[in-house]
Amino acid sequence: MSQTVFEPAEVATPQRAVRIAVLGYGAIGQQLIEAIAHEVAPQAAICVVRRQALPLPPVAQTPLAVCTDVQALLAWQPDLVVECAGHAAVSQYVVPLLAQGVDAIVASVGALADAPLHGLLLQHAHVSGALLRTVSGAIGGLDALAAAAPAGLDWVRYTGRKPPLAWQGTPAAQGRDLTQLRQAETIYTGSARAAALAYPKNANVAAAVALAGIGFERTEVQLVADPEVQTNVHELEAQGAFGRLHLRIANEALPSNPKSSWLAALSLTQELRRLLELKRHRSPALQQPPHCCG
Numbered sequence: 001m002s003q004t005v006f007e008p009a010e011v012a013t014p015q016r017a018v019r020i021a022v023l024g025y026g027a028i029g030q031q032l033i034e035a036i037a038h039e040v041a042p043q044a045a046i047c048v049v050r051r052q053a054l055p056l057p058p059v060a061q062t063p064l065a066v067c068t069d070v071q072a073l074l075a076w077q078p079d080l081v082v083e084c085a086g087h088a089a090v091s092q093y094v095v096p097l098l099a100q101g102v103d104a105i106v107a108s109v110g111a112l113a114d115a116p117l118h119g120l121l122l123q124h125a126h127v128s129g130a131l132l133r134t135v136s137g138a139i140g141g142l143d144a145l146a147a148a149a150p151a152g153l154d155w156v157r158y159t160g161r162k163p164p165l166a167w168q169g170t171p172a173a174q175g176r177d178l179t180q181l182r183q184a185e186t187i188y189t190g191s192a193r194a195a196a197l198a199y200p201k202n203a204n205v206a207a208a209v210a211l212a213g214i215g216f217e218r219t220e221v222q223l224v225a226d227p228e229v230q231t232n233v234h235e236l237e238a239q240g241a242f243g244r245l246h247l248r249i250a251n252e253a254l255p256s257n258p259k260s261s262w263l264a265a266l267s268l269t270q271e272l273r274r275l276l277e278l279k280r281h282r283s284p285a286l287q288q289p290p291h292c293c294g
């Protein structure tokens, strides 16, 4: 018998495989799917949501279904959705899926800087009972920040420092030749809200820090293009009644996208592990071989 994500002894009445929808097949999505198929949930049915209906080869013998619209995805009845496609996919897919009671894990945390969208997500999760999880992504220490917040935080600062190449295609490239940068240049200072909205592919971490700590307006953000660094460096500093926090993390970027850190993909995978574990306790029947859409 092939291996399942759940311990067979713990499964009362096997009925079907857990169905995981993955939004986006880019640098993070491909890492995530490899992890699901090889280790996290080898018997899961996976449906990949793409902008175009391009077929995908199976990963570790797991057939990958492909959907290109929300109606087809809803018809497939996913048990949970993992978003790694960008801010637009949050409103396009996560909102209607949450409304239908589908648990969601969101990597594009910066999308929640759009206050009406954030409100809608929370409302749908509340009404449908679905879980909405955002990831710490490319940073860490958010558990400490969240724990410290109720006791009072005086200030929270986040600095995102990446090589110039990682800022191509962003407002940082306007009026500036990033390839000619010889020293570190601050390309943004301001609130986490404005950072997340202006840099949707680079400031999701700023949004995650804001959500964990003192919110989008009060979280101070600095973004730096730095030719001296080879990694994506994230720094979190905070002071409050608890004491003082300073965390610095130097992340390897994913080979196919210099903007995105490998840790972001690992963090999404870890959140998926946690959610599957929770779902296993809630509905032990989720385990049998898949029946895919697409």
Ligand SMILES: NC(=O)C1=CN([C@@H]2O[C@H](COP(=O)(O)OP(=O)(O)OC[C@H]3O[C@@H](n4cnc5c(N)ncnc54)[C@H](OP(=O)(O)O)[C@@H]3O)[C@@H](O)[C@H]2O)C=CC1
Pocket (backbone or CB within 6 Å): 023, 024, 025, 026, 027, 028, 029, 049, 050, 051, 052, 084, 085, 086, 087, 088, 089, 092, 107, 108, 109, 135, 136, 137, 138, 139, 200, 201, 202, 204, 205, 208, 256, 257, 259, 260, 261, 264
């Ligand atoms: N929280 C964190 O720490 C981090 C969060 N992120 C978030 O994760 C996202 C994905 O990162 P990454 O994988 O590196 O990015 P990539 O650009 O490598 O991949 C994004 C993928 O999403 C697809 N896509 C884009 N829009 C849609 C849509 N509306 N519907 C379906 N698919 C879509 C793209 O498809 P196509 O090929 O057709 O263009 C592409 O395959 C980022 O945009 C960012 O928002 C990223 C890094 C860190």
Ligand SMILES: O=C([O-])CC(=O)C(=O)O
Pocket (backbone or CB within 6 Å): 138, 200, 201, 202, 203, 204, 205, 206, 232, 251, 259, 260, 261, 262, 264
């Ligand atoms: O992956 C990273 O290093 C961080 C990132 O892009 C983001 O915060 O959006």
